[in-house]
Amino acid sequence: MPSSAGPSIDKITEGGRVTQVGEGQDADESAPPVMTFGAPVAGEILAERYELVEHINNDSAGRLVWRGVDVVLRRPVAVVMRYPGGDSATEMLQAAVAASRVVHPNLVGVYDAIDEAERAYVVREWVDGRSLRELVADGPLDAGRATAVGNAVASALAAVHATGMVHGNVHPGTVMISDDGRVVLADARTDGADSQENDVRAVGGILYHALTGHWPHAEAPLHGATAGHGRAAIPDAVRDANGAAAAPRQVRAGVPAYLDDLTMDLLDDSVAPPSSDVLAAELARLDVPADDDYLDSNGPLRFAAEPGEEPSPLAAAGGRKVAFGIAGLLAVALIGLIIGISTLGGESDDPKTDPVAAPSQSPSASSAPAAPAVRDLKISAARIIDPDSRNRSEVRDAEKVFDGNRDEGWSTETYPTSNFGDFKRGMGVWIDLGEERTIKSVQVNLSAPGASAELLTGTVTGQSNESGDKRVLDEFKKNRIGQPFEEHDGTTMTFNGFDADQKYRYLLFWITELPSNGNGYKVGVQEMTVQGS
Template sequence: MTQVGEGQEASESAPQVMTFGAPTVGEILAERYELAQHINDDSAGRQVWRGVDVILRRPVAVVLRYPGGDSAMEMLQAAVAASRVIHPSLVGVYDAIDEADRAYVVREWVDGESLREIVAEELLDPTRTTAVAHAVADAVAAMHATGMVHGNIHPGTVLIGDDGRVVVADARADSADTPETDVRATGGILYFALTGHWPHTEAGRSTLPDAVRDAGGAIAAPRQVRAGVPAYLDDLTMDLLDPRLALPAADVLAAELARLDSAAEEQYYEDAGPLRLLSATREVVSGAPGVPPEPPRTAIRKIAAGVAGLLAIAVAGLLFGISALANGDDDPTDLPSNSPAAAAPSGSTDGATAPKPQNFALRADQVRVVDPPDGDRSGLDDVAKVVDGNDNTGWETSGYKNAKFGNLKPGMGILIDLGQPRTVSSVQVTLSAPGVSAELRTGDQDPGDSSSGDDAIVRTYKTVGQPLEGFDATKMSFNAFEPDQKYQFLLFFITEMPATSDGPFPFKIGVQEIVVAGLS
């Protein structure tokens, strides 16, 4: 089990693993983190341990580096920066400590394996490959939205949990890393999942086998290495690895992969493939060293699928990838000094940057529980805790005999009043357990905190995007908002719950935190 990614090749100066004075099983670090098992050593010479947070009683991964001090500064700074980005496809970072003789980072423990280990046993099929790349692009877009770069996208840093969750770990960008290197490496993830090879020249050096190449060094397409790769996935992978082509932004790539992921079983995609991310006449990057210009190619796709895809990408590219900062502080002066400045919008002529969505500061009086009239309107207390900035506190439903609220009502939810109509880009909900079915709805007014008012809300509010059924993680994100529409009233509505306790009423769920982001 890999709990820290064996990232890009370690430099020749990477520290060796310390043996004398090394930690032992049972040792407690910082009077809080008990070391339980030495898992492995990563490519940079750091020890990786499974541990337990003895205060919160939860498993953690502890990454130790010898020595600490100045030599560990990059690791610690990267961990602090990553801790500010909350996203379901990013491993949560809990702590970063420097003790001079050693330094260590404490982060979320993921039960599962790295993509590197999984592909070593069996290549992924195209559908699973698309889903994994979608999660990676989502995570990268979330980091880029806050001005940060991951810098270490690699099969060893992509973890796939036993519950199917895909997360990215071990961010450690340096001055040579840019948003483009992250996007290019995401293309490398696609190539590796499909072929078992990593494109060294295009995506970064590695101990993994290099991509298959011809006598001239040109990379072989996945379809040339392995049968059964759809043309559209082959094209997308090769576009991302081609130095002659301009790369899409991470949020645009994530939107395209989301479309392919959700439409993986639609027959017309298998026939001709979707419209490419790039224009039909692909843009050749000038000055790519050692690469002759490629004659423009045209990609004739099905008109209906192509136009719909292009519109979806354009909309999602404006709004996708905004993540909640753990401390709610969006002050750009708090970002690392090497964080790249936000790029000017495409087509901008005056160098001005587009306004960045921010998390709305929600008060307790802006949220309330919605319980349809068939319910008894019990369990309405503590709802203010869903906007207190603390994932460890929240509101919880009562217990029920079955997942669908005992068949007494269609569900329960939390109404959010933004105070005035606003442009919304995302709503993120943190739950106490996975396995929830829920949806996000919107309406024009709040008819009142009463049984009749709740009934009117449930009957009249319209769904935003697609419902999430049996969601296998604890952080739900809703992003399907129209850019030219303003929203004031949002309803997070739960329709099914998991069994989270024993006894005659085991079905219940807690909503720990709700974060809404957008433009004022």
């Protein structure tokens, strides 16, 4: 997604007014500030231009946030005020002046900064929507939306850092999502307490919060807001005995491995972070349209790769699989050549050996036609069936279940319970043989023992989406091949309950129970092999 357009999140909000400044709390109208000199009132016009319309909230630093109107340009504005002004407002005004020099679609625009001694205020863009903190309070975001938020924040930081400045105040209260899906960063600080590296690491915190609803920085949940501090508080991350935050995939099922790794690397002080522009480019690469997001693996994080590790075009296109395909074609060609040579070399004018000229054998010498040889059948396509989840993060890598390499395959995410967390019926691998075949057996190699699964068949293909997967499962459930495996104690399942008089094209290996891996429950399908004729 081009940074100039700014990433967005479709239908991520349902309306409501955003907390316009920092980690601001809802205003408590029953407890106004003690100081009243310079206090604003509704209807007042500041600097003969900005009319105050409604008091929205106060932030944790004691600043007041008002919704206003620029009476000259007739546009809504946010007015951030503190009183008195003077020295107490210096940092706020300096930050506003610095921010006004950076124009970017993912940064809140700053229009004016005025110090009137008894009070000082900053006038800036009004954003209809909610802060990320308020949004995630309704539930964590899916992987695609979390990536879009991270992309927007990193892009905004890249613009700030390009000027040599530091934002210094990146957290879920300063990230806003407008009603139309625009993601913007607000409320920069200029107190010199932060660095560009800390800004970049803060993106890891944003991703962590978006994916889990928790905040990984226990020492400073919201730049000074302590745990349990009104509505500004965010639940602390789940931690081990050493105080280390659990990875998002350990907190919540369905988080893709690549996003989990990126988030934890950004939070890990022992891992050097990328620059903000490199991080923005990487997140832009991962932030692809929903229809395409899960069709192919996004590959390794580019900034984390060693020098010279950039995958070759062959590898990027699935080089090992291409090599296997070429090797297979060469093998077929070689076998055909050998057969052809044998046939040509075996020609004879002797009618006793000529299959055309030889007389028919007597009934006593005849034999029944030989049964077709059983061999490995080609799987022409595969896809992951996940009918009970809109998060399509687990439906990639299906081609690895028939690539001839048992060292890698498709895997589920880690779930909190063996039955996929009580919110889905299971997951499976659907395969297409390309045409109807007589099948003798299907062998499935798994990454670990202890799984329960069954083999199903049907004729429905369906689109690769939630509704299409439901159609496939509902139809295939009517046709089970043999008996299911319950908590199988091995890593290989062999299904051989096929009807010799029936032909099959589509099969579904359906997993109903996951084995434990120590941190939760998951399983990988390393390889599927179909034998028949």
